[in-house]
Structures are given as structure tokens and as C-alpha cells.
Amino acid sequence: MEIAKRFNGEIICADSRTIYKYMNIGTAKPTNKEQSGVRHYGLDLINPDKAYSAAQFKEMALKAIDDITNRGKLPIMVGGTGLYIDGVLFDYQFLPLSDPGERKRLNNLSVEQLQAEIIEKELLMPANSQNPRHLTRAIETNGAIPKKGKPRPNTCVIGIQTDLQILKDRITKRMEEMIKQGFIKEVTDLSKQYGWDAQGLQAPGYKAFRDFVEGKKTLDEAKAQFVRNDYLLAKRQRTWFKRNKSIQWVNNKAEAVDIITTHLNK
Incomplete structure (x- = not known):
């Protein structure tokens, strides 16, 4: 946020959870005050029970980049959903969406059933073999993957x-703050309105509190599961981005400012 203000920028949120309406606390979505200070794109796009693809994100992000640039501002894409970011950075040519009927059938299958169907069809198992969205897409595309272009x-x-x-400590602290802000009520209300199988509620933090809301786990157990889920997600994101040789890694904001300044002065 500070960098966006410093460089007259606007932010494109590349996060597969903040796209959902009403999921504000559990996704650490920027507050209304923060959004009034810096314009954000990619927030509150769909209801929690709807699907949203990386191809749709790419289309939205490219329009936002053009809009921001045409107004003389700096587009800044921020987030942790690797395919969203890489889709824009490397101009992925995404495969077409599947038949709605087939998507509905696959959405009703468990992770184990999806994995079994992939094995039966002799398809390549996705790297994240526990993510139902990745498994579903592998089946829909018959194992084909998007074509990757040259770096933007x-x-x-x-x-x-x-x-x-330090990352784990931050996750723990953030989780405690979310609970103070009303995260448990948010989870409960969303589960009642959209059901636990809703796309949005598959986010690690929300899934961790399902058993607590249903009276099957204690609050401490749910908290521990939240931290564990979020930490594992962060590690997977870290692994994904480490493969991108275009990334310049920094340890603090000052280093990032120096790199951005040098880039803009070229």
C-alpha cells in the first residue's frame, strides 16, 4: 500500500479468495479505508458459490492494466495465486471452460474420487493433488495445460x-486478529447462506473452522488447524514462485523501493 502511494500506483489483487464477495475478514481483504486511499481491482467480483477461472482473472487484469496506464498511473499486481500472476506475466493461452454439466458433476466429487478418476484416465496428477479445483481442471482438460508465452x-x-x-508467527497473529474482528461469525453466516461446498469456503482458513462451527472441534483445535493450513499454503506458494527466474527477491520494503525506482528511471 505504501509503495502504491509512493509511486502513484493502483493495485490489482491477484488472489483467488479476495475475488469473493462477503469473505472480508478471512481473506484479509483491504479495508474500505485502505481502498479509498489506493484504488484496488479484483476484489468482490463474484458470490462465494460461483467459480472463477485464471483465464477470467487474466482478462480482468489486462483491462485494469490498460486503464491504470492510460491514466498515467503505475499498475501494481499483488498476491499469492501463482497461476493468476503467471497467466498475466507469461501471457498464458488458457484452455476453454468445460461443459457446465460436467463441471457440476465434478464439483460433487470428493478429492479422493477426483484423484481416482485422474488415475483411471491415466492423466498427469496435478502438483497440488489435494486441491479439488486443480483436480477438476485436470479432468476437464484431459490433462492438457495452458500454453506459456514469453515474459511480459x-x-x-x-x-x-x-x-x-517469522511467516508462521505472522499467520498466527493475523488469525487471532481475524477472530477478534468477527471471523467466526463470518464463517458461520457464509456456511448457512452458501453451504460448506461453496467454492469460496474451500479456502484453508474457512475449512479449518468448519468442525468448530459444527461443534466437532474446540476453538484451540480450529485455530491450530487454521495456522497449519495457511502455513502449508504459504509454503506451496513459495515453491511456485521460486521457479520464476524473473523474480527479484528482496528482504524488506527499502530494497523493493530501490528496484522499482531503478526500473522506472530506465
Whole structure:
């Protein structure tokens, strides 16, 4: 946020959870005050029970980049959903969406059933074999993957390195703050309105509190599950981005400012 203000920028949120309406606390969505200070794109796009693809994100993000640039501002894409970011950075040519009937059938299958269907069809198992969205897409595309293009020109890509223990401590602190802000009520209300199988509620933090809301786990157990889920997600994101050789890794904001300044002065 500070960097956006410093460089007259606007933010494109590349996060597969903040796209959902009403999921504000559990996704650490920017507050209304923060959004009034810096314009954000990619927030509150769909209801929690709807699907949204990386191809749709790419289309939205490219329009936002053109809009921001045409107004003389700096587009800044921020987030942790690797395919969203890479889809824009490397101009992925995404495969077409599946038949709605087939998507509905697959959405009703468990992770184990999806994995079994992939094995039966002799398809390549996705890297994240526990993610139903990844498994579903593998079946829909018959194992085909999007075509990756050349890196986007005139683009500065920065990643922040964080010690894993510090990262875990931050997740724990953030989770406690979310609970104070009303996260448990948010989870409860969303589950009642949209059901636990809703796309949005598959987010690690929301899934961690399902058993607590249903009276099957204690609050401490749910908290521990939240931290564990979020930490594992962060590690997977870290692994994904480490493969991108275009990323310049920094340890703090000052280093990021120096890199951005150098890039803009070229």
C-alpha cells in the first residue's frame, strides 16, 4: 500500500479468495479505508458459490492494466495465486471452460474420487493433488495445460523473502486478529447462506473452522488447524514462485523501493 502511494500506483489483487464477495475478514481483504486511499481491482467480483477461472482473472487484469496506464498511473499486481500472476506475466493461452454439466458433476466429487478418476484416465496428477479445483481442471482438460508465452515486457517482478518461522508467527497473529474482528461469525453466516461446498469456503482458513462451527472441534483445535493450513499454503506458494527466474527477491520494503525506482528511471 505504501509503495502504491509512493509511486502513484493502483493495485490489482491477484488472489483467488479476495475475488469473493462477503469473505472480508478471512481473506484479509483491504479495508474500505485502505481502498479509498489506493484504488484496488479484483476484489468482490463474484458470490462465494460461483467459480472463477485464471483465464477470467487474466482478462480482468489486462483491462485494469490498460486503464491504470492510460491514466498515467503505475499498475501494481499483488498476491499469492501463482497461476493468476503467471497467466498475466507469461501471457498464458488458457484452455476453454468445460461443459457446465460436467463441471457440476465434478464439483460433487470428493478429492479422493477426483484423484481416482485422474488415475483411471491415466492423466498427469496435478502438483497440488489435494486441491479439488486443480483436480477438476485436470479432468476437464484431459490433462492438457495452458500454453506459456514469453515474459511480459517492461515489467518489474519482485518477491519478498520471509523466514519460515517469522511467516508462521505472522499467520498466527493475523488469525487471532481475524477472530477478534468477527471471523467466526463470518464463517458461520457464509456456511448457512452458501453451504460448506461453496467454492469460496474451500479456502484453508474457512475449512479449518468448519468442525468448530459444527461443534466437532474446540476453538484451540480450529485455530491450530487454521495456522497449519495457511502455513502449508504459504509454503506451496513459495515453491511456485521460486521457479520464476524473473523474480527479484528482496528482504524488506527499502530494497523493493530501490528496484522499482531503478526500473522506472530506465
